[in-house]
Amino acid sequence: MCEANAYLKDGVEEVLFMEAVDIIEPHDEGLKLVDIYGKQKFIRASIKDMNLLNHRIVLEKG
Amino acid sequence: MCEANAYLKDGVEEVLFMEAVDIIEPHDEGLKLVDIYGKQKFIRASIKDMNLLNHRIVLEKG
Numbered sequence: 001m002c003e004a005n006a007y008l009k010d011g012v013e014e015v016l017f018m019e020a021v022d023i024i025e026p027h028d029e030g031l032k033l034v035d036i037y038g039k040q041k042f043i044r045a046s047i048k049d050m051n052l053l054n055h056r057i058v059l060e061k062g
Numbered sequence: 063m064c065e066a067n068a069y070l071k072d073g074v075e076e077v078l079f080m081e082a083v084d085i086i087e088p089h090d091e092g093l094k095l096v097d098i099y100g101k102q103k104f105i106r107a108s109i110k111d112m113n114l115l116n117h118r119i120v121l122e123k124g
Contacts, residue, residue, distance in 0.1 A: 002064035002114045025111045036115065047109065049087040052064045053098065 003036050004055040009048055014058060017043065021057060031059065065098050066117040071110055076120060079105065083119060093121065 006021045007014035018041050023034040030044040045059040068083050069076035080103050085096040092106040107121040 002066075002117065004064075004114055022115045023111065023113050024109070026109055047086070047088055049085065051085050052066055052114070053084045055064060 001036065002052070002055070004050065004052065004057050006033055006057040006059055008043070008045060009058055009060045017041070017059060024057070063098065064114070064117070066112070066114065066119050068095055068119040068121055070105070070107060071120055071122045079103070079121060086119070 003020040003022050005016060006018045008017040018033050018035060020035045020037070021033050022036045025032045030042060031046065033041050033043070043059065045061050048058040048060040050057040065082040065084050067078060068080045070079040080095050080097060082098045083095050084098045087094045092104060093108065095103050095105070105121065107123050110120040110122040112119040
């Protein structure tokens with residue numbers, strides 16, 4: 001399975017925000033994330049970088 | 063492997079822009095994409111949506 005974990009950058013730390021993310025949709029105000037179970041989260045953040053082979057998405061606020 | 067293909071939305075069509083994308087880094091002016099072989103492409107576009115289980119990233123210009 002090719003889901004990824006989304007981390008929110010908080011200073012120098014990266015805090016796990018959501019596991020097993022399948023879908024990411026940027027919107028004007030932030031990002032909608034949907035995990036493989038269909039659970040949705042919305043966050044006022046943008047994508048800082050992502051590395052699909054490492055299953056890793058880093059988000060940053062604002 | 064969990065790489066994805068990046069498509070660029072062009073009107074109603076979605077045209078393959080880059081295969082086997084591993085890394086995506088948004089910058090002020092656009093996106094840097096790096097494929098699993100290390101090849102880099104830069105595009106003045108943003109992420110419209112992505113679906114990791116389908117290995118599919120859709121970009122849009124501007």
